[in-house]
Amino acid sequence: MPRASSGRVSGGLAKQPTGGPGGPVEKTISVTFDGGGIELSTGLKGVGPVLEDGTLTGWTLFADAVGDMVVDVWVNNLGDDDPTNQDSVTGEAPPLLMMERQAEDTILNGWNKTLVKGGTIGFHIDSVIGIEKALLVLIYLPD
Numbered sequence: 001m002p003r004a005s006s007g008r009v010s011g012g013l014a015k016q017p018t019g020g021p022g023g024p025v026e027k028t029i030s031v032t033f034d035g036g037g038i039e040l041s042t043g044l045k046g047v048g049p050v051l052e053d054g055t056l057t058g059w060t061l062f063a064d065a066v067g068d069m070v071v072d073v074w075v076n077n078l079g080d081d082d083p084t085n086q087d088s089v090t091g092e093a094p095p096l097l098m099m100e101r102q103a104e105d106t107i108l109n110g111w112n113k114t115l116v117k118g119g120t121i122g123f124h125i126d127s128v129i130g131i132e133k134a135l136l137v138l139i140y141l142p143d
Helices: none
Strands: 006-017 025-034 043-049 054-076 096-105 120-129 133-142
Touching: 025 043, 025 120
Parallel strands: 006 043
Antiparallel strands: 006 025, 025 133, 043 120, 054 096, 054 120, 054 133
């Protein structure tokens, strides 16, 4: 089966005060994966800048169909080059779907949760079955 996909990285406010009124607001970094009507393919799908210092606190992964998908998150906090597999921050717990359309994690066991302004963040699909479109949302608290 032919495979294609692209990724678009964006950021925005989740608008969720975590410390009560006037407390810190969680923000998001998201990437949309779009196979253009065919199953997504593996590989690096999106790279974008880290716009501010922060700490990753969770992720949510959505798909257009029930399927399997593993996405590795690469962060190069030096900002001197695009991130690579050596810059993986997910440890043994990457965002994944296992015969489901949505999953989330707010613990991030084993993750390097640090984001540094001026760095780069990349999203690599390690494996995928049966999914043509997906959205990964990373949640972080700005420092």
